[in-house]
Amino acid sequence: MLRTDNAYKFMKNIRGSPAFWNSVLLDLLATVRQLGIPTWFLTLSAADMQWPEIIRSIALQYGTQLTDDDVKKMSWENKCKWLRSNPVTAARQFDHRLNLFFKKYIGGKGHPIGELQDYMIRIEFQARGSPHAHTILWMKNAPKLGVDEDAEVINFINEHQSCAIPDNSDEDMRDLVLSRQKHVHSKTCRRAGSCRFKFPHPSSMETIIARQPSDVNPAAMSKELKTKEEVLRKVRTIMEDKNTPQDISLEHLLRRAKVDPQEYQQALKLTKSREQIILRRNPSETDINQYNPKILKLWRANMDIQFILDQYACIMYITSYMLKSERAMSDLLQKVLEESRGEDLKSKLRKVGSAFLNNREVSAQEAVYRLLSLPLQRKSRQVVYVNTATKDKRVSMLKPRHVLESMDDDDDNIFCTSPLDRYASRPRVLEEMSLAEFRATYNTDVLDGRDDNGRNDKDRIQRHPPVIKLQNNLGNMKRRRQHCIIRFHKETKNDEERYRNLLMLYLPWRDEEVDLKAGFPSYKDHFEHVIDTVRANEAMFSINADAIDAAYNDLLRNGPPEDIWHSIAPNVEFEQAEQQAEGITVGGEMSEEDQRENIDLTPQSTANHRSELHARFTAELNRVRMSSEEYRTMMRSLNSKQMEVLRFHRKWCKDTIIALKHDKPAPQYTIFFSGPGGVGKSHIIKLVHHETLRLLTPLSGRYFDPNDLPVLLTAFTGTAAFGINGMTLHSALCLGCGGKEYQPLSSDKLNTLRSRLGKLKLLIVDEVSMVGADILYHVHRRLQDICGNSDPDTRFGGVSILAVGDLFQLQPVGQRHVFSEPSSDYAKLHAKFNGSLWEENFRMIELTESMRQKEDQDFANLLMRVRKAACTESDINILKSRVISKTDPYPSEALHVFRNNKEADDHNLKHLTKLSSKVFHIKAIDTKDLRTGLTNVAISTKSSGNRALKEVLSVAVGARVMVTVNVDVSDGIVNGAFATVVAIDSTGLDVQTILVKFDSDWVGQQAIANSQYKQAYPGVVPIQRQNIQVSPNSSGRRSVQKPSCIAISRLNHSHHKHRLLEQTELGGGAE
Incomplete structure (x- = not known):
């Protein structure tokens, strides 16, 4: 070897x-x-x-x-x-x-x-x-x-x-x-x-063996094949016509296509390649x-x-x-x-x-x-291997240790008896038997004479004795009931070795060193002298050997035809392809800014994606629960409307427990929990999550396994998910990024989700206003796949949904409102036959009492009117009183919010150049497939393009920055997290790491604990290059860049409610 x-x-x-x-x-x-x-x-x-x-x-x-x-x-x-x-x-x-x-x-x-x-x-x-x-x-x-x-x-x-x-x-x-x-x-x-x-197969009046045209003239062959294609095209066109009856007979089909039956059958008999069988079948059986x-x-x-x-x-x-x-x-x-x-x-x-x-x-x-x-x-x-190599290339097996220990020291007979030794010692009655026939006919194991079905081999040679005694005291051998198959090495490079192998297999011999050459100058000369004997014995063990060798050599040179499995076993191959594609998560188009920004930056294509998924859910399962004191404090702070919501959910939990104990499906609710900012929606989310775990966890061991998650807390954006100690919706359900069509998961990834979420009873979705109609449909389909519930009358796989948010907020970027008709063709078809997922399933519960501005009711009322675009003249005057000019003194370091990316970029660059520290320009690294190496494809910087990673990131010590992708939601390093650059680790102009101090002390605690810089820069988070896949024109390009941008200003659509800002400046004019 x-x-x-x-x-x-x-x-x-x-x-x-x-x-x-x-x-x-x-x-x-x-x-x-x-x-x-x-x-x-x-x-x-x-x-x-x-x-x-x-x-x-x-x-x-x-x-x-x-x-x-x-x-x-x-x-x-x-x-x-x-x-x-x-x-x-x-x-x-x-x-x-x-x-x-x-x-x-x-x-x-x-x-x-x-x-x-x-x-x-x-x-x-x-x-x-x-x-x-x-x-x-x-x-x-x-x-x-x-x-x-x-x-x-x-x-x-x-x-x-x-x-x-x-x-x-x-x-x-x-x-x-x-x-x-x-x-x-x-x-x-x-x-x-x-x-x-190859479906549909052609219809035929009779079974046909199709062959290549008999005419050897290439032009004539081409003409025949073109005629055939034209005939079949006419019939195929009528077959594909929607007005053609499904039960039409072949006779009527040909009549409609204006094709002569004899001409059609003649066309079926021609093929471009090797022979193929065309079965008789009606048009309805294609x-x-x-x-x-x-x-x-x-x-x-x-x-x-x-x-x-x-x-x-x-x-x-x-x-x-x-x-x-x-x-x-x-x-x-x-x-x-x-x-x-x-x-x-x-x-x-x-x-x-x-x-x-x-x-x-x-x-x-x-x-x-x-x-x-x-x-x-x-x-x-049984198949036995006949070793025809020369003695110096053969491997011999030593006798067992106890036998060797009992032998004399000068005894050189230390190897076990080989099949070749037994053949050389065969009895005289088998003198004319070749090595190939000997190995196929006789066996040392007396029990190994029966094939799997116990039938006697009709071709065994009765003249051979059933039991033979070998010479030189090598024991007995028994005739097999059925000839076994012999396998041997076929020499192709060395002619002399090839002739030696043939002589060894098919010419009787006693001493291979003497008999195989038999005094001839070469093995070839000896072979030519005894060729009739060799060929006669070889014929017993080689049928169409040359044709088989030619086919095998062609396979080694060219590989199998691409569609060989599809044509031989189409049923199995189709089933296999369906199962694989069911789980292939095709990367969506990298289109709109916020869609790209709010997708977790997770290496989904790595070999350890399953362990990463398990770790993700294990972290959610082991998240620190609310203490009893915290729970009581939050419960005492509820107003009557909030308490009504919690009582409703508590009753659902109890009904679910009763149903599960009686092996019945859990009741399902789909609630839209709405209200303006400050009414306590996040407060209720945390209590609902805690109540679900508190009431359903006792069922562990009876219905839930220790690794099961009965409730899942999610939000659309990383910032919102971190704010409620949850996961992003895309991360939790492994939803693809971008693209309007639903992409099923691979079977192994789906199985991982099923092992953790297969018994999910409640999905909480915060910031539902950011969820588009297509994504809602994707959630429905994913939960169906996870729960194995494809009942057309059941929504979301039977999982209850608590959707939380305010639909008076801005429309999701690149998608229609969650209550609108989806843009996906499949989702539209689903809505047509089963009704709108949102309008016909969700019931709204609205909170109206502001808890955040309850000390300033006038301001709370103004915000409510702004939310509904119902401002009074007094409201407009109050808002205008806050308008300032560029020359007015104001805290310029405050966050500025603009209408578009260009205005935000210009403002950021202006402030960056005012810093006294050195500015580093970090260029993204573009790769294409791992096979083609580096490319020079630039990342779009337009507002409609990919803004998660910039083509060139300019940064300096002292700059205010913001994370633009979800690096680690559990650690708070998410899109929208603000920080200040403390240091830059670089070699010359090559930047390895950007060290930042986040505004919130809660962000990056795990990263700080694992940082190699924690001694020199305590409390500072290292930001490394991140790998993200972008798919313009389906190129499969990957871009590697730091997941941050200068954040003196930001696009107004991305200004999230989960960050309370003391100072904010709205820019871009009054319109």
Whole structure:
């Protein structure tokens, strides 16, 4: 392994590793070489949500008896709950079901797809973790393309393969076909406007084997293919016409398209590439994936079945599927080896092992398969490796220690007997038997003579004795019941070695040092002298070997065709793509300023995102609770309206407890808690959060697990979230930034959210006025995904929502008001059929008594009228009395609020130049994908562009600055946090860190505690470069910059209520 730089192959005995699957692949290629091209590709998926016996078995283990009807009526959430509670039983049930299905049915006397002769099964796991089986089947006396007549092949296919929709006389079969085998287009299957799984398939009057045009003239071939495309285009146009009846016959379809039936069938017989099968199907069946009616009826889950036409398709399929799921891991291990060149063997192996252990994710059911040693692959024949290397390159095994200790010191017979030793000592009766036949026929283990299905091998040679006694006292050997498969190294570089291998395998010999050359000048000369004997023996173990080698070499040079899996097993591949895309969080467009500013700066794409998510929720779970004294003080300060809100919520908590104790869904409320600033909304939020935890926490152990969060406290902006000790809405629910369309999560990230928020009962959303209509829809969809509740009559996954805010505030940037019609097409469609999420679900409770300005009722009333744009003449006069000119003396260091970014930037730059300290200009670093290196793409500085990170940040000691992204919400380092620059750590003009002192002593406490500067600069927070992804034109560019800006002034829209300012100057004119 070290000589060939394949040290990672030491893991070939670790099931599921790349080296393991590579070994399985070599076994399978050897099987194809010896047995010939298989007959069928068959893929069987798991349907653990539709197989009631699995959930019934799991429930029975927990003392609950369920009927099939109970399971069928069960909600998706409860089914998931049962499956998650015992993945061991779910995995074992699939393994048992598959094993029985092959032994009793596929390999039984029913012969649903022909008489089974040999098979190979590989278990793969989908994105959600459920297993499916990829199988390769050899059927006895099955016709082969190019050997048998086309009519015989077509009759065999028609007998065992179908894409027909059964009529209503068999409702069960019809339902199975339509629910399991019908392809429904989605965004995951679209590529350049067409379906990558090749649906819809063309309709045909009969099953056809399509081939390339027979004319060898390129111009003539091109003309034939263009004619074909034109004919099919006409038919396709009519098929896609909305006015075409779904049950139209092919005859009427062709008539509408003005295409001659014979011309159409002739067009179907032509293909640009290799041969392909076009099944007979009606126009209504063009989206039905092929199936075997008998198998589908019994298996009752998705299936794919494909007749194998030639060795090329066979090699492409088996090689791709054997290595598909482990290709990334294999590449990683190879990279680790390259990086560890020059290190000792122990270090290399340690690094390879560590990379394998720490960079491979497995689902619960895959973990069960590995831990319980459930078979990840099965085959009907044993495969043995015949080592044909020269003696100096072969590895021998030492005899056991106790045997060596009992031997004489001068005895050099220290190695175990090898298969080659046994062959050289075979009895005289087997003198003319080659090494290949010997290894395939005889075995030392008397128990290893039975194949998996117990059938006798009809091709065994009866003239060979059942038991043989080896010469030189090497023991006995027993004839196998079935020839095994031999695998050997095929030499391609050295001609002499290649001829030596052929002679060693297929020419009888006793002494390899003498007999293989037999006095000839070279192995090649000897081979040519005995070529007839060698070829005759080789024919027993190599069928179409040259064609298989050519296909395999083509694969090594060019890789598998991109769509090979999509065409061979479209059902499984579509399901896999759906599950993966369900959780791929596509980065939204970096559009509006406040949208970008209020998204948490979190490395969502890193490998440890799950641990980061868990840490995020653990911090929320462990947040310091309100003390009893603080609780009593806050309760005593409530006015009557506030107390009414709290009593309502307390009753909901008690109703929820009763419902959960009786295994019923918790009651749901959706309340909009409104009122102007200063009426105590934040006060009520904290009390509602505390009451929920106080009343529901006692259910821990019975309904809630220790890591469950029954209530989640969120706000739209980081500043507001810090003000209420909560999380941002985007951070809590992993919502994407920007973009109006909902982006589902990846399965692993969604599973993490479900493990922490799956039993969420109340979501509190502060600053709901900043939440647009599209984001509200995203919250609804995300909670549906988390809670597993997609009931169209249920909103927000059954979670209660307390939305807090004041809708008289400014409209959300880049989005419509939360009560308006959303801009997303899917959200519009949802509103059309299910009603507005806001208007038809939320009930408003309004507070009107100002607690903040209760000592100055006149000013409170003025603010109320300003809020509603109902100012009196007296109000306007009072406000005008506060207007000053630029020459008037006023505290110029106060925060200035402007209408637009340009005015704010100009004002900031003016004040920055007045500072006596050195000004540093820090340029953002733009990268593109990790593969293309640095780019010079500038970040937009316009008001409609990305303002979270500036292209060039100018800063100096003494400057007032403000954080512009949410770096750490729990520590208060959030968008809108103000600070003063205390020091700048730099090397020349290269700035590493900006040290700032925040206005609030509560901000940055964790960062200060972990700071390397805390001795030299106590109480100062270090600000590092931050990485954020921007997606103009979907370039996937990442920008790295300090998350701050000069903050003498700010855009007026971003002026938040959660900061009380003694001095504020509104700029920009009176309009």
